Amino acid sequence: MSMINIKLLSLLRITGSFIFISGGGWFVYQTYKTKYMLGQTVKTDVIDHRKKADYIYINDPQFQLLYEKKRAYDQERSTKQKLSWFPSFLKFWRSLEQSYSWQLIAMAQTGDRNDRLKAVQLLAKLKSMKDWDYQHVAQMCDARTAVGLARTEGIDLRFFLKPPYWHLSPTKEALMGNMYSLLHSLNDVKKHPCITFFLTKAFPKIQVPQARIRKDDILPLSIESLLHHSSIEDNAKDIVSLGGLPLIVNLCRHFEDDTDVTIKLVNLLANISVQDGMLHHFFVTGCIGLLAQWKQHPDIRLSVPATRALANLDMDDTPEIKFSSHLHLLHPTMRHVDLPKLDVVFIHGLLGGVFFTWRQRGHEHTSPSILQKSSSSKGGRDIGCNISDERMKEYLGDVTEFKQDEWDMLGSDFEVVLSDCPENANVEGKGPYSYSGCHPSVRQSLEDRKTFSMCWPHDWLPQDCHHLRIIGVNYDSNLSMWTNICPVESITRNLEYRSKELMKKLTQAGLGSRPIVWVAHSMGGLLVKSMLTKVRCTELM
Secondary structure (H helix, E strand, O other): OHHHHHHHHHHHHHHHHHHHHHHHHHHHHHHHHHHHHHHHHOOHHHHHHHOOOOOOOOOOHHHHHHHHHHHHHHHHHHHHHHOOOHHHHHHHHHHHHHHHHHHHHHHHHHOOHHHHHHHHHHHHOOOOOOHHHHHHHHHHOOHHHHHHHHOOOOOOHHHOOOOOOOOOOOOHHHHHHHHHHHHHHHHHHOOOHHHHHHHHHHOOOOOOOOOOOOHHHHHHHHHHHHHHHHOOOOHHHHHHHOOHHHHHHHHHHHOOOOHHHHHHHHHHHHHHOOOOOOHHHHHHOOHHHHHHHHHOOOOHHHHHHHHHHHHHHOOOOOOOOOOOOOEEEEEOOOOOOOOOOEEEEEEOOOOOOHHHHOOOOOOOOOOOHHHHHHOOHHHHOOOOOOOOOHHHHHHHHHHHHHHHHHHHHHHHHOEEOOOOOOOOOOOOOOOOOOEEOOOHHHHHHHHHHHOOOOOHHHHOHHHHOOOEEEEEEOOOOOOOOOOOOOHHHHHHHOHHHHHHHHHHHHHHOOOOOOOEEEEEOOHHHHHHHHHHHHHHHHHHO
16 A cells, blocks of 8 residues: 555656646747747837936036036945945834834824823934835824924924815915905804904905905905904804814915915914814814924014914823913923923013014124025035935035035135124224135124024023023003004003903913013013002902
């Protein structure tokens, strides 16, 4: 019986080998035959010709220098890659980082408060992911995680999705029609004299036969009217319930190059964020990403209101604290682990403001434009910081370094006159009155421009005094009552009412739980005195 089994196994092996060899030969024959038939039908020399690369030759020494430098770098890099196992390890590390980001997202959405804060902090430190990885994380984020990322220092804006209809650009006529519908609906819900007056002036089809406002000014003035309406009582809730947030996003898209109008829009969003239950509405309309972008804007008039809005929407940090209209959170602008030990409140005087009274004085733009364009911070390596392609980053860095080297060679041919007294001036004041473009004083003047402060409590005070919370108060102040005043706010111009309302808003912002330092100017001192008197009388009673 065993001999029969052995013979059967041998027969099966021979048969299998024959089938395998025959099948392989048949496959090779069919491949050769198919290639022969294609060769008779299609001219393969045309395909081979198209495989050759086409070049555009540019006779420019600058491009030639960059090309030679890049070619030498690529050769050195390819040699290192052949001699090392680093590329394989880098690929493995990136896949590990991707799975790590998914785990952090899950922790940020399901963990307790401490776990969520830690997960968001670690997620924001991921800097080497590709664009699609950032977009994948952005799609997985919930509203609470998105706000936490937006309030993290140095966050990459690729963590946030664009608004759903950001690619669409509604016409000015469509925006005006939507704005009219919103203002008219708000006036129907709650009659307001200011909105009624504005509608009769801006939109003539109501009562007035001809408009008294220029067509180009209707949208900016409508936004200003909406901003004023949102600061009174709880009207901001009506704006959201009537579908105002998508319209505000479209207005942001339309006026993205107009800083003055954008400032009004971000303040409008900050006023709306004070109301309860606004986090979901901000998230689904894409406002979180817009606020994160404005928060990193160099103009403090945009970054501070965006900081206030994000602080109001943050449910994991201090959900019980709200910064109402006319209050600006100057510091801390990020999520903070340690609680502040002291509150500092700045209140301006007559005809003042947070970004006017507390600004740095004597700022003049004296540097020539050619030097300003050629200079860049930290050698220009910050150009293209949001580009994920490493080779493109290196190329942009090489271009910037080349421009800087070019200016260093040509800068000595320029004479730059500074506005301040030169360092080497003699007693008689006979010069020198100018420096060459490469002189250190010229470069220092550029650095001075970068460090100019529009609000020194925001820029300088936290560097000198730590563990502070700094709040700036803004309020309308006029020397007389001759200007147009909202009828609803006419009774709020007296000192008694203003101090009462300000004390209510400061209490809502958490003031009183720690020591307070008041910094006031002019009428601001009277407001502080009135508030302290009220608190003292309440304690005595």
